[in-house]
Amino acid sequence: MQRGVEYFYTLYKGTPPFAFQFESFYRNENVDNFENDNFFQNARNIGLNETQLRSLHLVPDQNSNYSGCDIDWINFIAPCTGTFSFETFAVSGRSTVDTRLTVFDNNLQQLAENDNISSLNTYSRVSLTLTGGQLYRIRINNMSTSNAGFYNLVVGANLQINGPDLLCGSSQTYSIESPGVSVSWSSSNTNIATIHPTTGVATPVQGASGTVTFTASVTLCGQTFTQTKTVTVAQSGFITGHYTMSVDPTQQSIANSLYRSVMVRRGQTVGINFTITGSTNVSSRLWTFDNLMSTGTTFSASITAPQTGYSSVTKTINLDLTTPCGIVRNTYTFQVMSGGWSMRISPNPATQTLNVLLDEPTPASKQMAVNNAEEQKGKQITNETKLSLFDANTNLLVRTWVFKETSAKNYTLLLNGIRAGVYILKAERKGETTTAKVIVQ
Numbered sequence: 001m002q003r004g005v006e007y008f009y010t011l012y013k014g015t016p017p018f019a020f021q022f023e024s025f026y027r028n029e030n031v032d033n034f035e036n037d038n039f040f041q042n043a044r045n046i047g048l049n050e051t052q053l054r055s056l057h058l059v060p061d062q063n064s065n066y067s068g069c070d071i072d073w074i075n076f077i078a079p080c081t082g083t084f085s086f087e088t089f090a091v092s093g094r095s096t097v098d099t100r101l102t103v104f105d106n107n108l109q110q111l112a113e114n115d116n117i118s119s120l121n122t123y124s125r126v127s128l129t130l131t132g133g134q135l136y137r138i139r140i141n142n143m144s145t146s147n148a149g150f151y152n153l154v155v156g157a158n159l160q161i162n163g164p165d166l167l168c169g170s171s172q173t174y175s176i177e178s179p180g181v182s183v184s185w186s187s188s189n190t191n192i193a194t195i196h197p198t199t200g201v202a203t204p205v206q207g208a209s210g211t212v213t214f215t216a217s218v219t220l221c222g223q224t225f226t227q228t229k230t231v232t233v234a235q236s237g238f239i240t241g242h243y244t245m246s247v248d249p250t251q252q253s254i255a256n257s258l259y260r261s262v263m264v265r266r267g268q269t270v271g272i273n274f275t276i277t278g279s280t281n282v283s284s285r286l287w288t289f290d291n292l293m294s295t296g297t298t299f300s301a302s303i304t305a306p307q308t309g310y311s312s313v314t315k316t317i318n319l320d321l322t323t324p325c326g327i328v329r330n331t332y333t334f335q336v337m338s339g340g341w342s343m344r345i346s347p348n349p350a351t352q353t354l355n356v357l358l359d360e361p362t363p364a365s366k367q368m369a370v371n372n373a374e375e376q377k378g379k380q381i382t383n384e385t386k387l388s389l390f391d392a393n394t395n396l397l398v399r400t401w402v403f404k405e406t407s408a409k410n411y412t413l414l415l416n417g418i419r420a421g422v423y424i425l426k427a428e429r430k431g432e433t434t435t436a437k438v439i440v441q
């Protein structure tokens with residue numbers, strides 16, 4: 001508040017009994033309710049867990065020039081023996097000030113001092129162990145000779161929380177600065193991360209991401225004090241989006257890495273267009289494909305099918321997502337084959353079942369039909385469709401499904417009993433073969 005104030009400016013000289021010099025003055029200043037407290041003899045008390053709203057105003061020097069800095073003295077009688085924290089902090093909506101906080105004992109022996117809490121925070125914080133029943137004296141200085149401003153002073157328990165701001169999948173331990181003080185911990189959302197009530201070991205829930213607040217509680221002189229710390233749980237980046245192909249405009253999800261095999265005319269160039277529509281915990285993206293690099297939310301690539309029939313080219317588009325927990329790579333692998341059948345599988349990775357779509361090459365051309373007919377000469381044609389699953393590491397056959405027809409497009413394969421791993425699915429029909437990589441979870 002702005003107000004005109006009259007009070008005494010007092011100089012103490014010599015040793016007791018003190019000689020007093022009084023100067024009366026007026027000034028429209030933001031003077032707090034605790035003045036005059038520029039000398040420890042005038043200090044008033046602050047209680048544990050009490051917050052006092054104070055100001056550091058400009059004061060007149062002995063020549064009545066307003067170039068001096070206010071000093072505030074405060075008394076604190078420790079209600080019990082324990083570790084206490086003295087802290088100044090900003091008053092909401094009021095001008096700030098650069099404080100220095102010094103704690104003395106009753107004999108004016110300095111015990112602790114702090115100027116700035118951090119390079120970004122010019123307020124002050126001191127914590128130290130005090131003896132119950134003893135008087136301690138706190139002095140607040142203005143470290144600027146020209147800047148007046150406001151501060152809150154509070155006395156509490158020392159509850160500064162040590163521990164990471166980010167949980168990246170593994171457990172981390174949180175602690176408070178006061179040694180030997182028993183603290184109890186709680187989590188604001190145990191669906192995101194839990195914290196052990198006594199050890200402070202925090203564990204993110206697998207697959208969860210978001211923010212969670214950990215609360216530390218201690219008891220000091222019969223009062224409960226709490227401190228919170230907000231932690232980000234960001235185990236990996238996650239994107240949503242889709243891709244389309246020039247030979248298939250259907251939008252396919254790119255939330256996960258994928259493998260796609262298509263069959264086209266010989267020498268045909270297949271365009272692939274990616275669009276990212278949303279992301280979580282992703283600060284930047286980097287696409288790489290051959291010699292192309294891009295950081296956008298869209299990316300285009302093209303792959304040209306071999307000129308010779310029934311051969312293929314396989315290329316991978318990498319999408320590196322920068323997340324708070326490091327770089328996560330998504331890989332999109334495309335196999336472009338010349339002639340024959342195409343096979344698409346979903347989901348990949350698969351768990352219970354695998355859906356297989358066998359399709360005619362698109363678009364067909366007269367020349368391609370001629371080529372196919374020539375290629376198929378001499379091949380043994382059976383009247384069935386055969387799907388075989390091979391272990392990708394050992395090339396050993398794991399299971400075979402045989403269907404007595406050659407015209408169906410969709411097949412559902414049951415994966416019961418098949419161990420998690422990487423497999424190659426081979427489709428055979430009318431003497432033609434195509435393969436796709438399958439991941440079983």
Ligand SMILES: [Ca+2]
Pocket residue numbers: 032035054055056057070071072
């Ligand atoms: Ca003051």
Ligand SMILES: [Ca+2]
Pocket residue numbers: 035036037038070071072073
């Ligand atoms: Ca003062």
